[in-house]
C-alpha cells in the first residue's frame with residue numbers, strides 16, 4: 001500500500017489496481033489474503049473487491065474445502081466477463097492483432113504479412129484487423145489497445161522510433177491515430193519489454209525483482225525489468241542485439257561493427273551453417289541435427305552460444321539481473337546449449353549470485369501474449385481505473 005507523495009484519488013486508484021493485480025494473477029485468492037498482503041484494512045479490501053465484483057471484473061469462486069476448523073475464505077478470481085484488451089503485435093515480417101484477456105490468453109487473432117509493398121498501408125491494415133476482432137467479439141468490453149513493436153516506444157510523439165526497421169514506414173504516430181479512430185486508450189511498448197512484463201506477471205519472472213529477457217529471432221532484442229519491473233523501463237528500449245562483441249567485426253545497419261545480432265540472430269546462425277555445410281536448413285533443423293551429434297550443426301550452435309555468452313556477460317556486468325530468459329526462437333535451443341550458455345555467462349561475469357537461465361513459461365508465444373502486458377500493467381497501476 002502506498003501512502004506518501006500522491007493525492008487521495010491517485011492513492012485510491014493505485015490501491016484498487018494493486019488489489020486487482022493480486023487477485024487476477026493469483027498472487028492472492030481471498031479477501032483476507034489481500035488485506036494481509038497490501039496492509040489495507042479488511043473493510044477497505046472488502047469494499048474495493050465488492051466494486052470489482054459489481055463491475056463483473058472479479059468473481060467469487062466455489063470454496064474448496066481444505067478441512068480443519070472454521071469456514072474457508074471465499075475464493076476470488078478474474079470474471080470471464082471482465083473487459084479484454086486489443087493487442088497489435090508488429091514483428092519483422094508479420095503483424096498480428098489479438099484479443100487478450102487479463103490472463104494474457106489470446107482469445108481471437110487476425111493478421112497479415114508485412115511486405116515492402118504493403119508497408120505504407122500499415123495503419124489502414126491494422127485498423128481493418130481491429131474492426132474484424134471487434135466484430136468477432138461484439139459483446140466484450142475493451143480496456144484499450146496496446147501496440148507492441150521492435151522499436152523503442154516514443155511516449156512523447158506516440159510512435160515507435162526505428163519502426164522503419166520493422167515496417168519500412170518511418171516513425172508513425174500510431175497512438176494518436178488509433179485513439180482518434182477507436183476512441184479508447186492506446187499505449188505502446190517495445191515487444192521484448194512486453195514479453196518480459198508478461199513473464200513477470202504470469203511466467204518465469206514472478207520470483208525475481210530484476211529480469212533480462214533475451215529474444216532471439218530475425219534480430220536480437222531485450223526486455224529489461226529492474227527494481228520490481230512494474231514501470232521502470234517504459235518507453236526505453238534496451239538493445240542487446242546491438243551490443244558489440246567485436247570492435248572490428250561485421251558491419252551492422254546501426255552503423256557500428258560487430259553487433260551481437262550480426263552473429264547470433266537466426267538468419268546469421270542459418271547463414272553460418274549454410275556456409276560450412278552448403279545446406280539450407282531452418283534453425284529448428286540445425287538444433288535437431290546438433291542434438292543428434294552432427295558435427296557441423298554442433299559447431300554452428302557452439303559458435304552461436306559463444307557469441308551470446310559474450311553479449312550477455314556484458315549485459316550482466318552492467319545490470320546484474322537475477323534471472324535471464326531466452327525466448328522467441330531461442331525457445332528451440334536444445335537444453336544442452338542453454339546449460340552451456342548459463343555456465344559460460346556465470347563463469348565469465350563478475351562474482352555475484354548465480355544467475356539462472358530459463359526459457360519463458362509462456363513459450364514462443366511470450367511476445368504475442370505479452371503484446372498487451374503494458375496496457376495490463378497500466379490497469380494494475382491504477383491508471384485506467
Ligand SMILES: [Zn+2]
Pocket residue numbers: 241242243252253254255256259
Ligand atoms: Zn548494430
